[in-house]
Amino acid sequence: MIRPEQITFNKSIYYVFDIPLGHLSAVKEGDSVKVDEQIAVLDKKNETVFVESFGDIIVKKDSVVKPGDILCKRKSVLKNESMKSEVDGTVVSINENVIEIKIYNPETKLDVQTKAPFAGKIEKIDQGKILISFSAIQLNLLAAKGSSSCGNIYYKDEKDLLKKPKSKQEDLLDDAIVVTKIGSVNLYPKVSALGALGLIVNSIDFQAYDKISVLEVPFGVIGGFGDLIEDETLVKWFKSIEGQKVWFDATLNRLVVPSDKCPSWIKTKI
Structure with a gap:
């Protein structure tokens, strides 16, 4: 079970977008932007x-x-x-x-690194960076390793994740932030190799957590160490938001899910 204060509705989340080299901001301070809206363009x-x-x-x-x-x-x-x-x-x-x-x-369309990862308000533009603010549901993690990544969230059964794909294209997790019940030493490299951008587990044996060497893909723990029971409300929520773009901010031990409204089951607002 998670503690009530572990999940909150935060009215002011701040995300720093790095303007790619050779590009300029396509927005100005105070602008409202939509998800995937072009916010940086090539310097012509x-x-x-x-x-x-x-x-x-x-x-x-x-x-x-x-x-x-x-x-x-x-x-x-x-x-x-x-x-x-x-x-x-x-x-x-x-x-x-x-x-x-x-x-x-010069009009060639570039990749998604020039687009806003989330809908929000442009608060500040300075020194090659764009500060975006938005409201979100914030799940505070017990522990995390790695840096940060943005991807589409999916809840998966850990047994299915460990199965060997029947083909090269089956069960690929490209651009996914994967959430599952229990972690293991074998699960992290398997999920990483399938293209996931992050792995979050409800629980994991502490020795296994200690042995995992995190490379590009961040890794987080929600509940604690051992084989712990999942919070059913949390699992239902994960499944209800599958496919949504989220921010796994491992540097601050949190999962950020953009949202305009606070669900009734979340009691803490900041």
């Missing part, structure tokens, strides 16, 4: 895009690229990753981990 003065790369850079100076071409890639313990070009253009320079591409069409 130079008609270039800057890409922060990772791992081994594949392209070279003067390479011609098109959407889908691999710019860089890396191998990790869990999976191989690559970053692909979003534009048609020519690589102008490579400075440490930053790839500069002169684009052919």
